[in-house]
Structures are given as structure tokens and as C-alpha cells.
Amino acid sequence: MLNIDSLERGVVIDHIKAGKSMEIYRVLELDKLDCSVAIIKNARSKKSERKDIIKIEDRIDIDLDVLGFIDPNITVNIIDGGKIVEKKKLTLPARVVNVVKCKNPRCITSVEQELDHVFALTEKGVYRCIYCEQEYQPQ
């Protein structure tokens, strides 16, 4: 069994779908932090067979919209004094900017590099590029 020290103060991103932790690490730009960051892959979970966990040894502001877009089932726990002081719930954000790129080769964003890649949530609960309306397809 792998042991990672419990946090005294920081943030735990839990219930990440197994294999998704590196995407979250990249999107949240955790590589730019000076503090310790632990990525635990394929941990055992009660909810599902396997999950990933990220532990951050600092009270940083997490972009909850981005996490909600990647997977609204992720939980974010704020730790202080070695205890969970706050559990943040995620929802699907109305729009996400520059989190994912539009893959439609006919979209204006494919030729104009300075444009933001913006996806908006539709009534059907899917995300579409605000320019060409192409649906975002999670890999």
C-alpha cells in the first residue's frame, strides 16, 4: 500500500476518474506551484473501482468551473488543521474558456490563433463551440 502523508493544510481533489489526474494537473497549471503536489493514480475507491486523487499542500484557489467541466463528480476538500473544513460541490459551468480546443477544421478558431476557444453549455447538457456549434466530445 502506497502511503502519502495526510495534509495539515491544503486542498484534496478527490474522486477523479482513474487516468484523468494528469489532465487536471495540466489544466489547473499545478506545475507552476512551489508547494508539494501529490498525484495518486488508481487508488481504491468505495464509489468506483479505481480513482485518482491530487493532494496540494497549500490553500490555493481552484478553478471549480474547469473541474466541473472535466467531471462534475469530482469533490474538492479544503483541509485546515488536518481536518476537512469545507467540501466544495461542482456543477457544470455555463461556459468554459480555453480549457479545450474546438476540433472542427472548418471552425474560424482553426485559422485565427488569437481567438479564445469558448464552449457554452446547451439546454441538452452538452457543450458546443460558440462559433461553429460543434459539440465537445470528451476523449
Place this chain on the structure above:
Amino acid sequence: MKKLISPLDLTTQEIDEILSLADRIMENPTAYAHKCDGKILATLFFEPSTRTRLSFESAMLSLGGKVLGFSSASSSSASKGESVADTVRTVECYADIIAMRHPKEGAAAVAAANVECPLINAGDGGHQHPTQTLTDLLTIRRLKGHLDNLTIGFCGDLKFGRTVHSLIRAMMRYEGIRFILVSPKELQIPDYIRDDLTAGGFDFQEVERLEDAIGEMDILYMTRVQRERFFNEEDYIRLRDSYILDTEKMELAKKDMIVLHPLPRVNEISVEVDKDPRACYFKQARCGRFVRMALIMKMLEVE
């Protein structure tokens, strides 16, 4: 109404007002010959066009206004790498209203976000073409007398056909509309249009043979399979001749069905069909000029 990107930017009441104004202009065009004196329309065509560009220019000239612009990306600063946003910001300094066509989907939305003046999407790739839709609606209303309780068939390239996407969305707002979508599997409507039809509970069916459904249609909207929408020449050649409307198929249609086509056509409607009184695509092209006159007046808030 300052920007027209998709037909849904217009309420049905606004569409009604534009169509009624177009009807009045058609009855007495000289009464409108000086409505836009002193105004300038810029036509920014990053993609070649005959009908749309000339009908916009004809519309503005018929209203007494002036036009400037370019007819291909190679004759604009786009060839030097200028962005759409910078181009329209510059042109806004020289014109009162802009009509823009661009080969990339969503280009009109980018332009609209960067200018204060009225802007009309004259076609953005395979996405939307709202002024063709207004032309289609005016033609249908003039020839059928109403825009509700109609069975409308779309045939050909329903995947990349922006005129199809725009007209389906516009027709979805009228009561009792039934859609029959005729295309090969590879060229079926995009999922965002199918989602809209399903979510709205619309009566629609997708078929592969025109002969199977033509008899049920009040309107048949033919489209061309466009070479410029394909990245693969083989796919284009394989699919371009999927449907050809000829006199034999017309015999299966209702006596009062009308055939529309946004034009240009290649071979998807046999020339012999032109003699059939139900062939209305040249009447449709004529409507294009007048509906654009009405739209320009509305957008410039000219009474």
C-alpha cells in the same frame, strides 16, 4: 437588431415585418430609390460568390446607397494574415453597414463581436446563411401564401449545406411544419440540427431515396453537393451525383409542389425541369434582391 448571424437572431415578428416590407418594395421599387441616400454598404467576401454579393450590392444601389468592398480573400489584407476582427474594425470606419461572407464557420460571430455598426452574415462556411433564408421565406410566403402547415423536403448535401441549416431553424418556429430530409448517410444533417428537431418534438424523417418521399412534399428544397466543403476529392466525386431531379421524379410530386434551390446548380436539377411551372428557383433568386433591400432598411433603421 444590429447583427444578423443566424435566422434565430430575428423574431418571427421581425421576419414578418421584413417580408412585408420586401413585398411592398417589389410592388413599387421606385418609392424606395432614395431611402439610403448617403449610406455605404461594405461587402466583405472572403469567399467567391455571384448571387449573394451582387444581390447585396444591387439592393443597396437600388436604395440610393453606395457600395465598397472586396470579392475574394486574395484581394484583401486577409492575404497578409490580417484577422477577421481587425478587418471589420477597419472597414467600420468607412461604411455604415457590413455584409460579410467567410469560408470558416463562426467567422461572422467573431466579426459581430468586434464592431458597433450593423453586420449581416452573408454565409460562414457550412454554418449559417440567414439572408438566403429570408429569401427562401419570402419566396415560400409569396408562392404558398403562408409559412405554416407545410411539408418541406430538403434534398442533397444536408451536412454542409448552410442554407439548409438556416432554413430548417427558421421553419421550426412556424406551426404544423413537417420536415423530410433526403440525403446519403454521409451527408445527413449535423447533430446540432437533429438535436434541435428532436428537442422541439418536430415531425421529421430522414430518407435516402427522393422517389420515396417526393409525393408528400409541398416544397422541395434542392441543394448542390459543394466541392469546397470536402477535404477529400474522392468523397466529393462519390457523392456529388447522389440526387438528380428530373421530369420523371417530378411526375411523382404534387401538382402544386414548388421546387426551390439556393443556386448555383450544377447537375442536381435537370435543365428540362426548368420548363415545369413548379420550378421556382429563378423566382426565388429575384426575391433575394428585394428581401435584402428590406433587411438593409431595417438594420439601418430607415423608415
